[in-house]
Amino acid sequence: MQDSSHHHRPFASAIERLRAAGLRPTRQRLSLCRRLFEGGQVRHVTAETLHSEVLAAGVKVSLATVYNTLHQFTKAGLLREVVVDGAKTYFDTNTSSHHHFYDVEHGDLLDIGGEGIIIEGLPQPPDGATVERVDIVVRVRRPSRD
């Protein structure tokens, strides 16, 4: 059995998490923060999905603020941007090195833990280029019943 002591230290509250990120705990940021991190599970959201989620919960936040907040969270290291689709931007609450299944039909993302994955045969990056990150996207199609 593996220990999980390397998990991120759980924050006592969303306020604490925001403070640690150097962001004022405003009403809007608090509800977004709670929604993203307090379920305890990895989440994949777009600005739109997160926005309608908080709206449905009765919290008033503008879409522009959701966009801004997602980027602030990303810059602060709380989120990670995932590029799998030309149209929309996904944000992942899992910020550790890992990969993704992407359901091209429904637009669903599923994490693939980065631990067991080994890529063999990758050539050296060109010139003096430094590798920033290696992303694997497994594009899958789930048969839709029609």
Place this chain on the structure above:
Amino acid sequence: MQDSSHHHRPFASAIERLRAAGLRPTRQRLSLCRRLFEGGQVRHVTAETLHSEVLAAGVKVSLATVYNTLHQFTKAGLLREVVVDGAKTYFDTNTSSHHHFYDVEHGDLLDIGGEGIIIEGLPQPPDGATVERVDIVVRVRRPSRD
């Protein structure tokens, strides 16, 4: 030394290539086709870059037609769409299974041949999902001299 007899059979002409794809060889499609495939090298274009290229060469084509043509070529198997950036769509003349270096700074793409690459440890796709394609994107940063 490896033989290269598995390369795509070279087409006598752009006309022939279009016919084989079931597309009428119009003036616009012909110049786009020539530009894409007659250099003999792998190319990575966006609608914008290809459009300004043909314009610069004195050929009159509308941007809308470039978009439509790129998608027709893709559907016909002449091109492959590459998703590396949320903003723009790249098209690759290399349609075989392979991967990419992506210069996040300059937006440049570079192919990584698919032959030597082995990914170990990928879990089974969820449910009855079928894998459509596995993409590796190595995001690199080339230091810009300032």
Place this chain on the structure above:
DNA sequence: GTGTTTGCAAAGTGTTTGCAATTTA
């Protein structure tokens, strides 16, 4: 109070579409 954050609406970017005019076979 002072600097930060918000919301709105407008602007921006890349892409798609409807349709009349043109071109191809």
Place this chain on the structure above:
DNA sequence: TAAATTGCAAACACTTTGCAAACAC
């Protein structure tokens, strides 16, 4: 001539931005 293709301009989806009002400390 009949069917396919083009170009334009308008529509589109998603995202960013400018700025006055609201808010946090």
